[in-house]
Amino acid sequence: MTRTLRTQVLVVGGGINGAGIARDLALRGVRVALIEKGELGGGTSWASSGMIHGGLRYLQKDPQVTLHSCVDSGNIQRIAPHLIFRIPFLMPVFRDGPIGPELVEIALEMYDRFQPLKRGKPHTRLSRQEALRLEPVLSPEIECAFSLDEWGVDAARLCAANALDAADRGALVRTHSEAISLLRDAERVTGARVRDRLTGEEWEIEAELVMNAAGPWLPKVAHLAGLEVKLRPGKGVHLVFERRVSDLAIYATGIDGRDMFTFPHEQNSMAGTTDDDFYGDLDRMETTEDEVAYVLQAMERSIPSIRRHRICHVTAGVRPTLFGFGKYEDELSRDYQVIDHGERDGVPGLFTIAGGKLAAYRLMAEDATDRLCAKLGVHEPCRTARTPLPGGEAPLDVAALSRRFRVAWPTALRIFFRHGAHAIRVLEQSAPALSPESAASVPRIVCACEPVTDAELTHAALREGLRTLSDCSLRLRLGIGACQGASCAAAAAHVLSEALGWSAEQAAYELTAFLAERWRAATPALAGAQIAALELHRAADVGARGFTRGDRTGAGGGEESPRPATAWAAA
Numbered sequence: 429m430t431r432t433l434r435t436q437v438l439v440v441g442g443g444i445n446g447a448g449i450a451r452d453l454a455l456r457g458v459r460v461a462l463i464e465k466g467e468l469g470g471g472t473s474w475a476s477s478g479m480i481h482g483g484l485r486y487l488q489k490d491p492q493v494t495l496h497s498c499v500d501s502g503n504i505q506r507i508a509p510h511l512i513f514r515i516p517f518l519m520p521v522f523r524d525g526p527i528g529p530e531l532v533e534i535a536l537e538m539y540d541r542f543q544p545l546k547r548g549k550p551h552t553r554l555s556r557q558e559a560l561r562l563e564p565v566l567s568p569e570i571e572c573a574f575s576l577d578e579w580g581v582d583a584a585r586l587c588a589a590n591a592l593d594a595a596d597r598g599a600l601v602r603t604h605s606e607a608i609s610l611l612r613d614a615e616r617v618t619g620a621r622v623r624d625r626l627t628g629e630e631w632e633i634e635a636e637l638v639m640n641a642a643g644p645w646l647p648k649v650a651h652l653a654g655l656e657v658k659l660r661p662g663k664g665v666h667l668v669f670e671r672r673v674s675d676l677a678i679y680a681t682g683i684d685g686r687d688m689f690t691f692p693h694e695q696n697s698m699a700g701t702t703d704d705d706f707y708g709d710l711d712r713m714e715t716t717e718d719e720v721a722y723v724l725q726a727m728e729r730s731i732p733s734i735r736r737h738r739i740c741h742v743t744a745g746v747r748p749t750l751f752g753f754g755k756y757e758d759e760l761s762r763d764y765q766v767i768d769h770g771e772r773d774g775v776p777g778l779f780t781i782a783g784g785k786l787a788a789y790r791l792m793a794e795d796a797t798d799r800l801c802a803k804l805g806v807h808e809p810c811r812t813a814r815t816p817l818p819g820g821e822a823p824l825d826v827a828a829l830s831r832r833f834r835v836a837w838p839t840a841l842r843i844f845f846r847h848g849a850h851a852i853r854v855l856e857q858s859a860p861a862l863s864p865e866s867a868a869s870v871p872r873i874v875c876a877c878e879p880v881t882d883a884e885l886t887h888a889a890l891r892e893g894l895r896t897l898s899d900c901s902l903r904l905r906l907g908i909g910a911c912q913g914a915s916c917a918a919a920a921a922h923v924l925s926e927a928l929g930w931s932a933e934q935a936a937y938e939l940t941a942f943l944a945e946r947w948r949a950a951t952p953a954l955a956g957a958q959i960a961a962l963e964l965h966r967a968a969d970v971g972a973r974g975f976t977r978g979d980r981t982g983a984g985g986g987e988e989s990p991r992p993a994t995a996w997a998a999a
């Protein structure tokens with residue numbers, strides 16, 4: 429017999445929009461279930477530039493997008509201060525550039541008016557010498573440069589924080605759970621049939637309302653109800669450098685005149701992004717050599733030494749941009765839409781949220797939740813602009829944290845960054861659990877790139893509903909720096925096996941799948957000796973440890989379910 433769960437609202441998609449809506453609903457006392465077919469934030473949100481900016485670019489044609497994003501950036505900074513970081517930008521002006529410094533300055537003066545909304549500083553004009561002194565990697569060919577102030581966020585962690593807060597307030601949150609069909613009666617959509625992609629188990633969620641927040645996949649979910657929602661999906665690629673290329677973010681212009689930038693992001697630098705119409709399979713997206721070459725060519729003009737830096741991996745995602753015909757990708761509106769399919773198509777019970785920006789997610793979620801609550805007859809006001817996300821409640825003395833738990837200061841800082849005030853809980857609860865015989869056990873660094881400790885992995889497994897090793901790269905940034913899993917994957921699999929009771933076969937599968945994903949993310953940007961180094965590393969894993977390469981399709985019960993693999997876990 430099929431297991432059935434009843435709730436008021438089912439949210440399909442655990443990206444930033446779905447997670448934001450689930451949290452808003454839970455805060456208003458609405459019973460909600462959130463299902464995500466992979467890991468939280470694993471779709472477009474993870475692949476974004478993670479900027480909570482106003483978007484200087486949208487000022488001219490989409491000023492309301494700039495306004496919404498700046499207002500909401502201010503809100504996000506208030507509710508999740510631990511998850512954000514300042515990104516000062518330099519915009520170099522070249523003598524042969526399409527616009528001179530005077531015009532650039534007019535645009536920046538307009539943008540300055542929005543800056544106070546997001547605690548941003550006004551721009552400054554720098555001479556060539558001043559700019560080169562500030563950022564020596566800049567091209568000496570510049571005429572002058574301008575500074576402007578932006579903010580970044582750990583987008584995947586922001587998704588997780590929203591979903592975890594919703595769960596704390598009573599929501600059901602299930603990752604690796606996909607809506608495979610929508611339930612309907614004669615009149616309306618009444619829920620969804622859900623498949624657990626790890627176990628293969630199927631169950632049903634009956635709901636008064638279903639919110640389709642599936643990002644670029646949303647046309648597919650709407651199609652399950654026989655409806656059409658058109659998007660103009662735009663693929664965007666980033667190159668991720670193993671360490672900081674520059675202290676400041678630096679604008680660059682593509683060969684086609686598009687704006688791009690290299691920017692410090694957490695422990696790495698990122699460069700991008702592309703924006704190309706995408707007609708392919710969203711679940712099998714690859715980054716091409718052309719895309720890598722296009723970004724590098726743009727960056728090289730502003731940062732001539734860029735090719736000397738090692739790219740450790742690439743990211744690719746698809747924007748769920750609102751449909752528009754006859755425009756270049758960059759000219760499309762970044763506005764959003766909440767669709768009531770009862771009103772639009774005569775199919776009540778189903779809503780869709782499309783388009784928008786990560787930077788304005790909370791505001792979009794508020795709008796969508798207002799619409800859902802109006803249907804449910806719920807009159808509670810939105811509280812997400814003032815209620816801190818988990819960990820955002822209070823600042824923490826990181827030096828004291830470092831002393832108390834005997835972790836190095838940079839490690840304490842990164843744990844605080846991801847967990848905010850809950851960092852104490854992470855270190856307090858998890859570290860002793862690892863070796864109960866010693867209350868004085870010290871968290872051990874598993875991945876030095878960020879760094880990530882065993883305590884944090886255990887906490888994520890036991891308290892955050894983490895289900896696979898691959899989830900850790902999003903949730904905790906495991907293995908996404910210089911090592912790409914080479915030095916941390918086996919140790920992390922071991923910690924999670926202890927916490928989650930994985931069998932030897934499952935642990936081996938998890939490890940293989942994780943490494944396969946890291947390899948897939950690393951290979952598009954490799955050249956020369958790097959390819960040889962990667963192949964040697966693969967040979968060491970596949971040969972010496974006897975792994976079989978993981979594949980998450982069609983095995984056993986679930987699409988992502990463990991395939992029996994060989995020896996590692998016995999070791």
Ligand SMILES: Cc1cc2nc3c(=O)[nH]c(=O)nc-3n(C[C@H](O)[C@H](O)[C@H](O)COP(=O)(O)OP(=O)(O)OC[C@H]3O[C@@H](n4cnc5c(N)ncnc54)[C@H](O)[C@@H]3O)c2cc1C
Binds near residue numbers: 472665
């Ligand atoms: C390259 C790039 C750079 C960007 N940079 C920025 C930026 O700097 N700042 C900014 O504000 N915005 C940026 N954006 C835009 C921003 O990332 C998106 O607007 C936002 O992340 C969309 O979130 P979402 O929740 O709608 O979609 P997603 O994050 O894709 O979430 C949808 C989720 O639904 C899940 N799903 C799909 N089908 C099902 C199903 N049947 N059952 C269960 N789950 C399902 C998917 O797995 C996915 O996780 C960028 C976008 C791209 C591509």
